[in-house]
Amino acid sequence: GAGVSQSPRYKVAKRGQDVALRCDPISGHVSLFWYQQALGQGPEFLTYFQNEAQLDKSGLPSDRFFAERPEGSVSTLKIQRTQQEDSAVYLCASSLSSGYEQFFGPGTRLTVL
Amino acid sequence: AQKITQTQPGMFVQEKEAVTLDCTYDTSDPSYGLFWYKQPSSGEMIFLIYQGSYDQQNATEGRYSLNFQKARKSANLVISASQLGDSAMYFCAMREGNKAAGNKLTFGGGTRVLVKP
Numbered sequence: 001g002a003g004v005s006q007s008p009r010y011k012v013a014k015r016g017q018d019v020a021l022r023c024d025p026i027s028g029h030v031s032l033f034w035y036q037q038a039l040g041q042g043p044e045f046l047t048y049f050q051n052e053a054q055l056d057k058s059g060l061p062s063d064r065f066f067a068e069r070p071e072g073s074v075s076t077l078k079i080q081r082t083q084q085e086d087s088a089v090y091l092c093a094s095s096l097s098s099g100y101e102q103f104f105g106p107g108t109r110l111t112v113l
Numbered sequence: 114a115q116k117i118t119q120t121q122p123g124m125f126v127q128e129k130e131a132v133t134l135d136c137t138y139d140t141s142d143p144s145y146g147l148f149w150y151k152q153p154s155s156g157e158m159i160f161l162i163y164q165g166s167y168d169q170q171n172a173t174e175g176r177y178s179l180n181f182q183k184a185r186k187s188a189n190l191v192i193s194a195s196q197l198g199d200s201a202m203y204f205c206a207m208r209e210g211n212k213a214a215g216n217k218l219t220f221g222g223g224t225r226v227l228v229k230p
Binding site: 033035041042043044045048056059089091093098099101102103104105106107109 | 117146148150155156157158159160163204206208216217218219220221222223
């Protein structure tokens with residue numbers, strides 16, 4: 001399996017809990033993206049890494065959202081004090097370099113009760 | 114204004130027939146890229162086809178072709194000889210700026226396609 005993997009696939013959290021979502025990109029892919037997809041809508045950009053550098057975090061909806069990619073490979077999206085409006089599928093994508101087609105993982109479906 | 118507009122929320126198509134999915138975009142950047150992705154019920158986004166703003170010819174990839182009309186800012190996807198496995202959500206997306214600029218994708222709202230046997 002050489003594709004993008006994400007874990008967990010499903011996460012249920014109580015309102016106010018912190019969650020951490022993991023993304024393993026395709027080996028050798030320099031660029032990594034996180035998107036949020038609400039039910040019935042297209043994905044919306046959250047943040048972008050080039051290697052370990054977070055070059056764009058303009059899509060993060062609040063300071064409760066934090067992403068990191070410390071060694072330029074695996075990335076973690078952390079959401080603190082989850083709210084019901086955070087319920088969505090969180091998609092991770094990687095690409096060989098900037099501007100190339102992005103390959104997506106299966107997503108993590110987050111449900112906040 | 115929406116950057117990517119997909120006006121067809123859902124479509125039925127007969128197996129083995131062709132179907133055209135509409136996509137219009139809005140950008141003032143002369144350099145951009147247009148992408149189509151398929152999202153089956155499993156949830157994974159599958160890359161289908163890419164068209165660069167400076168590409169002279171319409172992109173084709175197997176049964177997928179992109180009808181790129183730059184002056185009209187449209188990038189419609191044509192799926193020929195539809196198969197039952199083509200039933201899915203289809204998203205049009207745009208990258209603004211040249212390849213060196215990044216970059217994030219902006220997605221449309223999607224079109225759900227159901228292929229009838």
